[in-house]
Amino acid sequence: MTRLKCSVKNCMYNEDKLCAKSDIMVGGQDASKPNETRCDSFRERTDSMTNSVGQAREETSVGCHAQNCRFNQDCKCHADEIGIAGSNACCCSETECASFDCQCK
Ligand code: SF4
Secondary structure (H helix, E strand, O other): EEEEEEEOEEEEEEEEOOOOEEEEEEEEOOOHHHHHEEEEEOOOOOOOOOOOOOEEEEEEEEEEEEOOEOOOEOOOOOOOEEEOOOOOOOOOOHHHHHHHEOOOO
């Protein structure tokens, strides 16, 4: 499990910079820098959403397709802590894993 901070306030799972989803998937198979990754689990919040979508917690199971990241082992993130960024995002591609660290450097 990874401590997850998320600044994507427009996502339906975001509660006070924590994620209410128990597991997320980070995309960006060929990424070599953070802005080529994304949170594939992002879902845009709509005005009609009033109910909570789950219990926000500090730790989240993070699956990851960004195979060039040094924290990626067998499509799982093994970083202690990561940040997902994209404060004005309206779709997955406007989010990114800010903690992506390319082992291609
Ligand atoms: S963008 Fe991803 S990490 Fe952030 S709240 Fe939404 S699902 Fe969770």
